[in-house]
Amino acid sequence: MTTIERLETRTQRVRLTRPWGPSHAAPGKWVAEPVEASGPSTGSATQYPGAVDSVTVIATRVTRSDGAQGFGFSWTPQIGASAVQALLDDDIAPAAIGRSATPGEAWDDIWAHLHEAGGGGITTIALAGLDLALWDAEARAASASVSQIIGRRRESARAYGSGVNLHYSQDELVAQVRRWVDAGFDAVKIKVGKPDVAEDLDRLAAVRDVLGPDRALMIDANQRWTLDRATDAVNALAVHDLAWIEEPLRADDLAGHAELARRIEVPIAVGENLHTRHRFEDFLHAGAAQIVQPNIIRVGGITPFLRIAAAAADLGAAVHPHLLPELSGQLALTLPGDPWTEDVEDAGFATLGALADPSPVTIADGRLTENAHAGLGIRFTAFERDDS
Known part of the structure; x- marks a missing residue:
């Protein structure tokens, strides 16, 4: 059985060209800017109440026991990026390592493992980071797209x-x-x-x-x-x-x-x-x-x-x-x-x-x-x- 060997995360802020809400700042092309995991999330807008000028992505990479890798992500426009990354790093990764890397096979058990923190919301948002990476790895290993x-x-x-x-x-x-x-x-x-x-x-x-x-x-x-x-x-x-x-x-x-x-x-x-x-x-x-x-x-x-x-x-x-x-x-x-x-x-x-x-x-x-x-x-x- 091919198993999950490693799960890594990186947080990335994505600047929007068109702010989602009123803003005094002129729209412009964003520059890739990582967010330190130990610091506060910068995914929320600060220019004007109600404005959103960026969203935060928690990029994920899974490595399988056969060496194949897959990339996924979790996403939250404004609230909870650091919490999502912490769930992935502290709770999902330890629970996932050694489990089946076949897409879907470990999902229910890991979801049940997270239930103490809630059956949905931040827990399912975080779990998506692993699930997408496993589907990506499976399709990459077959030289196909996920839709195929x-x-x-x-x-x-x-x-x-x-x-x-x-x-x-x-x-x-x-x-x-x-x-x-x-x-x-x-x-x-x-x-x-x-x-x-x-x-x-x-x-x-x-x-x-x-x-x-x-x-x-x-x-x-x-x-x-x-x-x-x-x-x-x-x-x-x-x-x-x-x-x-x-x-x-x-x-x-x-x-x-x-x-x-x-x-x-x-x-x-x-x-x-x-x-x-x-x-x-x-x-x-x-x-x-x-x-x-x-x-x-x-x-x-x-x-x-x-x-x-x-x-x-x-x-x-x-x-x-x-x-x-x-x-x-x-x-x-x-x-x-x-x-x-x-x-x-x-x-x-x-x-x-x-x-x-x-x-x-x-x-x-x-x-x-x-x-x-x-x-x-x-x-x-x-x-x-x-x-x-």
């Missing part, structure tokens, strides 16, 4: 334009949507949740005018509303023919989402802040969501993501992976149905210069395709700097 060893169902997947744009002026928002239309996207998602729903209505009217009647429009409230506010807002905004409303309420409010689903006709999408297959199944069985959007890192990696996708398919829900198109786009090629990949403007790791190799995927004319590569093709420069 899972089983590709299609050669391309639909992508939609997305952005963190609630703080944009209406003119800036419209300009962004025009860029997406010009780039060939036939679906876009924008943020909603202004203090006055009339402003959201005006912004959606302007966006729909650019999109025309045939392109899909999704909205994301990022957990901003109460149940009654969400009811009123979604029913008002539905005039603009919405494909879904994303995270209208606090992500852990199962009863609230179930009640909201009874009050509105727009499909509800949740999942970027759910962490286990059990929680996804809770929402689907309760009729609280019609669309699920698991974030592959937050659920613990590819192994649990595939289980969640299979459970959702069995229950008749659509699966559209959340964020991280270089990763989620590859898995979208393996899923049943018609999964969409989210492409946040100017936020891809390859676009930001964070990867040691070219991007494993290309998004053009609203479709994602996979470029030739082995494994996941996602190797961060943190290890390249360390090995040079």
Whole structure:
């Protein structure tokens, strides 16, 4: 049996070109900058309250007993990077060494080992760093991509334009949507949740005018509303023919989402802040969501993501992976149905210069395709700097 021999981590801050929130700083290309494990995380924005000007990646490298290596990562935009790295170094690595290196075989036992610190959240985010590296090593050893060893169902997947744009002026928002239309996207998602729903209505009217009647429009409230506010807002905004409303309420409010689903006709999408297959199944069985959007890192990696996708398919829900198109786009090629990949403007790791190799995927004319590569093709420069 091939076993896990070593697990290493490196923390890397990735500067965003477009801050996620209002900022006084001019956007610009980031410079690779490691974060010392012993010091405080610098992944959170400091320029302006609510702004995010960088995200933090915990890059991982696993070495197997047969000498094969694989690269993965854990990811947290603002909070908890040092805690994630500590879990990987202090708890996951010792528990993993000597276990099977076959992807998925050790996942349940290590997840159970971490339960004292929580069944999901920071524990599953950390566990993704090991899981992705094991899948990468398995595919690299076979001189194949991860999508090939899972089983590709299609050669391309639909992508939609997305952005963190609630703080944009209406003119800036419209300009962004025009860029997406010009780039060939036939679906876009924008943020909603202004203090006055009339402003959201005006912004959606302007966006729909650019999109025309045939392109899909999704909205994301990022957990901003109460149940009654969400009811009123979604029913008002539905005039603009919405494909879904994303995270209208606090992500852990199962009863609230179930009640909201009874009050509105727009499909509800949740999942970027759910962490286990059990929680996804809770929402689907309760009729609280019609669309699920698991974030592959937050659920613990590819192994649990595939289980969640299979459970959702069995229950008749659509699966559209959340964020991280270089990763989620590859898995979208393996899923049943018609999964969409989210492409946040100017936020891809390859676009930001964070990867040691070219991007494993290309998004053009609203479709994602996979470029030739082995494994996941996602190797961060943190290890390249360390090995040079």
